[in-house]
Amino acid sequence: MLGVMLIAPCVLIFCAVIVYPLVSAVYLSLFNIFTPTLQGNFVGLQNYAELFAGEEFWRSLLNTLIWTVCTLFLQVVLGVAAALMLHQAIVFRALARSLILFPYFVSTVVAVLVWRWLFNDLYGILNHLMMWSGLLQMPLDWLGSMPNAMVSIVLVGAWKYFPFVVIAILARLQTIPDQLYEAATIDGAGAWSRFTDVTLPQLKDVLMVVVLLRAIWDFKEFDLIYLMTGGGPLIATQTLPLMVYKEAFGLDAMGRATAVAVAMMAVMLVFMVLYLRRMGKEEAR
C-alpha cells in the first residue's frame, strides 16, 4: 500500500503528460472538428478512410521518408568524418571543435534565412558562383522546383544537424584506449584495418543511439522544412508534420490533422519496436 502511494505521484504525472495527450489525440481523430471553435461531430474512422484513400497523405509520407533517410545518411557520414578528423591532433583543434558545433547552436529561423538568401535564384551567391565558374548557364531555382527543393532541404538539414553526430562520436572516440590501436599495430593492422577492426566496432553502440534519436527528430522535423520551402513547390517537399500543421491551421480541420498525427506516430512506433528488439538482443548477448 505504501509502495503504491510512493510511486503514485510518478504515475499521475506520467498519465497527465503522456497518456492523456495520447488518448485525447486518438479520440480527437475520430471527430470532424473545426479548429477555430473546436466544435465538431463524431465521424468514426472517416478521417482515416479519407486520409488513406487520398494521395496527399501517401505523398507526404514518402517525402518524410526521403527527407529522413537522405538527411540522416548525410548527417552520419559527415558527422563521423568530422569527428575522426577532430580526434586527430590537428592545428587549432580546440577552436575547430567549438566552431563545428556552430550550425547546431544557431537558431533554425536564422539559419534558414541565411540559407534562403544563399539559395535565392535571383541574387543568391550559390547561383552567382556556379554561373561565374561556368557550372551553370542559367540561374537555378533551388527552392521552387523539384528535385532541387528536396535536395536543398536535405543538404541544409545535414548541415544543421551533423554536429550532434560529431559530439556523440567524438565523445566515444576519446574513450577508446590508445593501447588497442598499439596492439593492433603490433598485430600487423594497417591504418584502414585499425579503423574497421578497432574504431568502428567501438562506435557501433553509440551510432545506433545517434541514428535512432536523429531518425525520430528528423522524422518529425517541422520548422526547418516549413521555413525553407513551406512544403512547396505545391506539396513536393511537404512532410507529415507540415501536413498536420496545414490541416489543423490552414484548413481548420483539427480532426483530420490529429488523424495524420496518429498515423505518423504509428510509423514511428515501427522504428521504436525495431530498436527495442535490437537493444533487447544486445542485452541478452
Add this chain to the structure above:
Amino acid sequence: MSAAGVTFTRVRKAFGEAVAVKGLDLAIRPGEFVSLLGPSGCGKTTTLRMLAGLEFPTSGEIMIGDRVVNDVAPGKRDIAMVFQSYALYPHMTVGENIAYPLKKQGMAKAERATQVARIAAMLKLEALLDRKPRQLSGGQQQRVALGRALVRSPKVFLLDEPLSNLDAKLRAHMRAELIELHRTLGRTFVYVTHDQLEAMTMSDRIAVMEGGELRQFAPPREVYDRPANLFVAGFIGTPPMNTLPGGFTDGTFSHPAITARFTVTGAPARVVLGVRPEDVLIGQGPHRATVRVVEPTGHETIVMLDAGGSPLTARAPAEASLNPGDAVSFALRAEKLHLFDAESQARLDARAVTLGESE
C-alpha cells in the same frame, strides 16, 4: 624461426626538451629473459616501445637479430607485445582475439583455427574461446593477451608490466607460468617492470635503469651481490641496503659507529659503506647502536637502529626480543660489505679485512 637477440646502440629518445632515454647501449642475447627494471620515469617503457616500433628513437640504432629495425613497421618486426591493460579487442571473442595477428598475416581460416586451438590448449583457454573479454576475470584476460602474443611465434616477446593489474596471489602464480613458458619456448623475452621481485625471480639478466640511463646490466644474483653503484644498491632489496657515508684514509673507513679496514687501491676521501640488512647481525659484535623501531613480519623482524647518528636497518630472527630504546651490540659480515665512491656513486673494488668500533 628461432629466437633473436636485440641490440640497442647509442639509442637516444627525446620528447621535445625531455630526454627519456640517454644513449642506451644494451645487447640482449637470443633466448634470454631480460627485465628492464627501474622506478617510473626511468625510460624502461620508452625503451620497450622503441623496440616495439611504437616510438621512434631520436638517434641510435635498434637491431633485432641482424636486422636494423629503426624503419621497420611494428607489424613486420616479428615481435609480439603484452600490454599492462591487456588491450584485448572488446568486440571480439577470445578465439578471434588470439587469431587476429594471424588474420592480419593473411593466414587461411582453417590454419588459424588449428593455431588458436594449439595456443588455447597450452594456456588452458579452450572453454573460454567463445567468450568476450569483458566476461573474463583479470587472470583469464591476461592469458588471452599472452595467447595473442604466443600465437605468432615471434622472435622476441615484449611484456610491459603484464602482471601489475593482477592480485598478489595470481601474480605469484603467473610468474611461475611465465618462467615455464620462457623455458619451453626458448624465445627472447624483454620484460618491463618496476617490481624487483618479478625481475629477480624471472630474469636471466636485469637491466636496471634510472633517469634514462642504464645503471647495471647483470644476472639477478650479481645485481644483488655486487651492485654497480649506489642507485642499484638502494633500489634492489627490501628493505634496501643500508648506506653509511664516511671518511676514508689509509684504507680505513671511519664512521661514528663503525670503522673498517679495506684492501683497496685508489679510493677517494669520501666513501659510502653499503651493508644489506641481513648482513647486520644483532647480538654481539664490536659496534653499538640504539633500537628505534621494531617491525615483526612473522618469519623475521625488521629492526631499525640508530648507529652513531645514522639509520641502520637489520633483519633479526622472529624470536628476537627487542624494544625501542634498547642498546644493542652488532656485527657486520665483513665479506658482504660494499664500498662506493661518494662522489661518482660507483662501486669500489674493495675487500674488508678487519672491523672495529670507532672511538
